[in-house]
Amino acid sequence: MRTYKYQIRETPKNKRIGNLLDDMWQVHEYFHKWQRQRYKDGLSYANYNAMSAHLTAIKKITYPHWQALPSQAIQSELKRIDAAYQQFFKKLGGRPNIKKRHKFKSITFPGHAGWKLKENRLILSFRKWDSGTSKWKFDKVPYTFHKHRGFKRTIRCITIKRDTVGTYWLYVITDASTTDPYSPTGESVGIDFGLETYLTLSNGEKIQSPHYLKQSLKTLRILHKSLSRKVRGSNNWWRCVRQLARVYRHIANQRKDWHWKLVTDLCRRFDTLAVELLNLEGMKRLWGRQVSDLSFGQFVEILKFKCIKHHREFCQVGQWTPTTKPCSDCGSPNHTLSLSDRQWICPECGSHHDRDVNAARNILRAA
Numbered sequence: 346m347r348t349y350k351y352q353i354r355e356t357p358k359n360k361r362i363g364n365l366l367d368d369m370w371q372v373h374e375y376f377h378k379w380q381r382q383r384y385k386d387g388l389s390y391a392n393y394n395a396m397s398a399h400l401t402a403i404k405k406i407t408y409p410h411w412q413a414l415p416s417q418a419i420q421s422e423l424k425r426i427d428a429a430y431q432q433f434f435k436k437l438g439g440r441p442n443i444k445k446r447h448k449f450k451s452i453t454f455p456g457h458a459g460w461k462l463k464e465n466r467l468i469l470s471f472r473k474w475d476s477g478t479s480k481w482k483f484d485k486v487p488y489t490f491h492k493h494r495g496f497k498r499t500i501r502c503i504t505i506k507r508d509t510v511g512t513y514w515l516y517v518i519t520d521a522s523t524t525d526p527y528s529p530t531g532e533s534v535g536i537d538f539g540l541e542t543y544l545t546l547s548n549g550e551k552i553q554s555p556h557y558l559k560q561s562l563k564t565l566r567i568l569h570k571s572l573s574r575k576v577r578g579s580n581n582w583w584r585c586v587r588q589l590a591r592v593y594r595h596i597a598n599q600r601k602d603w604h605w606k607l608v609t610d611l612c613r614r615f616d617t618l619a620v621e622l623l624n625l626e627g628m629k630r631l632w633g634r635q636v637s638d639l640s641f642g643q644f645v646e647i648l649k650f651k652c653i654k655h656h657r658e659f660c661q662v663g664q665w666t667p668t669t670k671p672c673s674d675c676g677s678p679n680h681t682l683s684l685s686d687r688q689w690i691c692p693e694c695g696s697h698h699d700r701d702v703n704a705a706r707n708i709l710r711a712a
């Protein structure tokens with residue numbers, strides 16, 4: 346499946362989507378608490394159907410305003426809760442969390458009910474109580490989104506998300522699968538990740554990270570300082586929070602853009618790309634929070650996706666494969682090598698090695 350993301354234009358009526366999200370959060374919170382209470386009372390787990398039935402009952406008396414919510418969106422929220430609990434029962438995840446109101450960010454409209462797409466317009470139908478006829482009626486509200494590219498094939502569902510800055514995004518999920526094979530080049534490469542040089546290729550090439558976080562550190566420091574001087578929860582404080590979120594979003598966008606361009610370049614040049622299996626926890630322990638500025642995890646995810654798309658071979662070498670110490674020419678390990686040695690000469694065959702290039706070559710060989 347392929348997802349296309351568009352920005353919804355900011356207008357005062359976006360508040361209605363916000364209210365919808367807040368109401369959906371209420372549903373989310375209510376059902377999680379209900380399941381926990383049932384557990385405390387010694388009752389068995391209520392599955393999706395039981396939750397649905399319970400919803401119909403409480404919609405009439407306790408929460409009449411939930412009748413205004415799009416029913417498909419509620420259903421998909423209940424399915425999400427059910428899926429989280431099923432994962433938990435299979436011991437694949439921890440106890441499902443109740444999200445905080447501001448952390449609840451997305452609603453999904455499955456199928457084709459409750460929304461319509463027309464050119465660059467999204468028409469959502471909200472339900473509205475009509476006191477004249479004493480009936481629920483549909484209130485269709487159009488939203489414009491920035492359609493910078495078209496989407497292909499059939500739409501499976503749409504999702505609306507609110508990010509930390511307060512911008513709304515439309516996600517169009519289609520069943521299109523694009524493959525665009527690149528012509529073979531006959532070249533293979535091993536890639537080593539590092540703190541000083543971002544990537545070292547087995548052909549000796551070194552790629553530096555632009556360190557986007559570092560570039561914006563001054564702005565961030567000023568904003569954080571100004572935030573700490575404001576009264577928590579005040580209007581000025583919230584404005585500052587959003588300003589900060591905007592800077593962080595910008596940094597993340599810059600980094601992602603750079604990752605995509607870098608991966609595209611690598612995929613064009615090489616048939617087989619080998620990387621090390623990442624041990625992100627260990628890296629954080631060793632290198633501190635700088636790792637999050639480098640975000641190797643995201644890089645590997647993009648590389649995986651692009652390799653499938655362009656018919657390139659992607660290999661991952663297990664994290665226990667020795668890559669640093671063995672000499673890439675004769676294979677004999679250099680036990681005297683310490684972390685600070687950037688260059689070394691193999692005691693067996695006498696070849697001169699750069700630490701990172703040697704590791705990249707070992708990764709390629711192991712792959």
Ligand SMILES: [Zn+2]
Nearest residue numbers: 672675691694
């Ligand atoms: Zn050697």
